[in-house]
Amino acid sequence: MRLRDKVIIVTGSTMGIGKAIARKAVAEGAKVIIHGLEEDLGLAVVQELGGENAKLHIEEISVDGATQRLVDLAINSWGHLDAIVNNAALVVPSNISTTDKAFLNRVLEVNTIAPFQLIQAALPFLTKSHGAVLNIGSVNAWSGEPNLLAYSISKGALMTMTRNLGDALIRENGVKVNQLNPGWVLTEKEIERKREHGLADTWYEDLPALYAPAGRILWPEEIAAAAIYWLSDESGPISGQVIDLEQYPMIGRNAPKDTSTIPNK
Template identity: 50%
Template sequence: MLLSDTVLLVTGSTTGIGEAIARRAVAEGAQVMIHGRDEARARAVAGDLGAAARYVVADLLDPAAPQQIVAATVDAFGRIDGLVNNAALTTRASLETADLTVFERLVAVNLRAPMFLIQAALPHFRRQGGGTVLNIGSVNALGGEPNLLVYSMTKGGLMTMTRNLAAAHATEHIRINQINVGWTLTENERQVKQEEGLPEGWEHRLPPAYAPFGRIFEPEEVAAHAVFWLSAAAGPVNGAVFELEQFPMVGRNPDKAV
């Protein structure tokens, strides 16, 4: 198994991609700290995963949360080997509709929290002789949709942080990588798209320009990639930003007739 004898903290792991990563990690031999804001949901996921999982409830809008979450992980398992910065807010906002509250909330959860979670884990990684961080980004980091302005900015910042910290801590055997995830069919995405006006079942009627393979990603497929980057199978690869999409994000010029 890829993650035997590994302790992971996965933020935002009570639903969607984070939950899929946690479940796949346990299947690959890891012990996992489940994190979320909904205690009932966190308890349910951890309970379903059995002895390999614990849970912690914390709101990443709280500046104290990163230290608390990492401390809870170490208290539960005795150490922390890997951190998955998955939790994120995806609030829609364009330049015209964004306000200070939206901006500050997205920056706090999507950018501030990941940095301070890494900061909190760093002393533990050093004592153990290394560690692994996987930041869950978005292809929107490369530009993004107009109504995802603030979200895209935070993911662009996360990408810069990944590269900066990877270079800064490589000699300590701390690997920090990022996967920029493309369009994925989470529970939240299905609901949001219907709220935005798409009909029920929209995920089965996607234009080839957006889904050349006739569908978008499932969370479990993203989880399979995440587990690889967290494992020793990724070797010493560090500072990588891997785009997880059905087409190249840079330089693509799709057929206008399709």
């Protein structure tokens, strides 16, 4: 087991990528803190994983003290902390006309500032365990789509923070900090967003090759499989790295000429 006896906080893990990472971590021998806003879904995840392997904390991640309470729960439950996964995020459409200061601040609070605060709260314990931070970003960090402005800004900031702390913390604390940038992933929320756009629940079964060269988009379990390497000792001292997980190059690819057929990712 690649994560035997490691204690890991996974934010935003009541569904989607976070849930997939928590499942895979427990399968590899870890104990996990499940976090999110949906108590019914969180309880179901804990029941699936077993109370001896998972504890639940329901709270908005940007609330004052929330990140410290997550760390306290991990320490009170198992006595140590080996890794954190900053996965919780607001994925909300906006552009230059619809993004005001309050909206941008809100997205940054959840997607960038809260991950920073969780790293701060966890750092004393991660230093003891020579642990790991894994930030879950997005390929939108590189520039993003016109209607994902605030979200893209927040993920770009997260990426810079990963590279900065990845250098500083491995030197000063022995803690590695890395980031995964997933592309288009078939999560429950993504299905819900497309339903709100008027698409059928089967929209993902017939996507243009432009968006899905392999014939489908990514599954949460595929992101989780990649996450285990960076949370485990297998990745050694590698730190400050950002890894894109998409089925086509994010830099240097020709821009699509017609984006009207598919709503935003």
